[in-house]
Amino acid sequence: MNRVLDGKVAVVTGAGRGLGKAMALALADAGASVTLAGRTAVHLEELSTEIKASNGEALACPTDVTDEAAVERMVAATVETFGRVDILVNNSGVLTTTPLLDQPAEDWDRIIDTNLRGTFLATKAAGRHFVGQRSGKVLNVASSFALKGTPNHAAYCASKAAVMAFTRSMAVEWARHNVQVNAVAPGYFVTDINADLRADEEFTGKVLKTIPARRMGSPDELAPWLLLLVGPQSEYTTGSIAVIDGGQSLQ
Ligand SMILES: NC(=O)c1ccc[n+]([C@@H]2O[C@H](COP(=O)([O-])OP(=O)(O)OC[C@H]3O[C@@H](n4cnc5c(N)ncnc54)[C@H](OP(=O)(O)O)[C@@H]3O)[C@@H](O)[C@H]2O)c1
Numbered sequence: 001m002n003r004v005l006d007g008k009v010a011v012v013t014g015a016g017r018g019l020g021k022a023m024a025l026a027l028a029d030a031g032a033s034v035t036l037a038g039r040t041a042v043h044l045e046e047l048s049t050e051i052k053a054s055n056g057e058a059l060a061c062p063t064d065v066t067d068e069a070a071v072e073r074m075v076a077a078t079v080e081t082f083g084r085v086d087i088l089v090n091n092s093g094v095l096t097t098t099p100l101l102d103q104p105a106e107d108w109d110r111i112i113d114t115n116l117r118g119t120f121l122a123t124k125a126a127g128r129h130f131v132g133q134r135s136g137k138v139l140n141v142a143s144s145f146a147l148k149g150t151p152n153h154a155a156y157c158a159s160k161a162a163v164m165a166f167t168r169s170m171a172v173e174w175a176r177h178n179v180q181v182n183a184v185a186p187g188y189f190v191t192d193i194n195a196d197l198r199a200d201e202e203f204t205g206k207v208l209k210t211i212p213a214r215r216m217g218s219p220d221e222l223a224p225w226l227l228l229l230v231g232p233q234s235e236y237t238t239g240s241i242a243v244i245d246g247g248q249s250l251q
Contacts, residue, residue: 004231006031009082011074013065013122014092016043018191019141022219023089023226024058025051030227032087033057035078039064057082065092065118075125084133087230088126090119090163091141095156095193108155115159119166123181127170130179137230140167140183144245147185160185164241171239180238182229187245189217213246 010027014020015036021043028034028051036044036058044060051058059081063074078085094114096107123138130136145153146160167183174181188194188207198204198216208214225242228234243249 003031010087011035012089020091026223028056037063071121111155136179138181142185144187
């Protein structure tokens with residue numbers, strides 16, 4: 001792997017598994033020191049050990065992204081450990097599959113708080129450093145679900161559409177500070193978040209027919225976009241939303 005991020009420091013939320021883990025590994029592989037955030041400490045410690053075993057630098061930092069004080073501590077610990085912060089990947093996310101009439105308000109709040117409030121809190125905490133040093137990259141993980149109507153996922157789609165709007169607003173707000181804010185909108189990638197959905201073979205068969213590539217993505221297939229959007233070649237790229245879905249949302 002080309003070490004385009006040598007000397008850079010990244011924070012990845014939801015780094016313990018799934019897309020976050022794949023992105024943290026890709027960042028470390030490209031030379032970045034990486035703070036690994038999420039609620040489950042054991043996952044973060046295991047990943048930290050894996051990165052260090054490959055001569056990378058990592059900090060396991062258990063964090064609930066809905067907790068403002070914890071998010072502030074996550075960024076402070078990053079700067080204390082690595083001396084700076086350059087990249088934030090807002091990846092933590094939760095999803096439930098529920099008809100709206102059955103959705104408890106607490107469930108709605110949990111999804112919006114994790115996916116949207118968590119993105120806001122971490123962007124604010126890291127952004128203070130980015131604006132101060134006149135450089136920084138934010139990559140938000142949205143979802144292609146938010147590009148169309150997806151039944152039984154109203155809270156999730158609303159949260160991810162809001163993440164896209166947040167991305168565009170912050171791109172404009174921080175362009176004059178040389179801070180780039182972009183997003184990826186993945187389609188179906190094989191992770192825990194859709195394990196229940198994928199367990200239903202009939203459902204999976206129907207989904208695959210809607211994906212021109214006729215397969216779901218593998219988490220490491222996000223790496224090329226990740227490295228482009230947080231790397232040195234994206235100084236003029238801001239507010240963009242890269243849809244990575246095997247062509248699913250095109251038809
Ligand atoms: N997989 C897909 O098909 C797909 C498609 C489009 C978008 N996405 C988005 O991609 C992101 C990653 O999802 P994934 O597929 O990798 O799912 P996943 O395997 O379920 O991972 C979700 C991650 O979010 C973390 N998380 C959840 N609540 C958190 C909280 N309150 N504070 C901190 N971390 C929290 C989880 O760690 P802990 O539980 O340890 O906190 C976990 O690391 C999500 O934003 C998801 O919406 C996924």
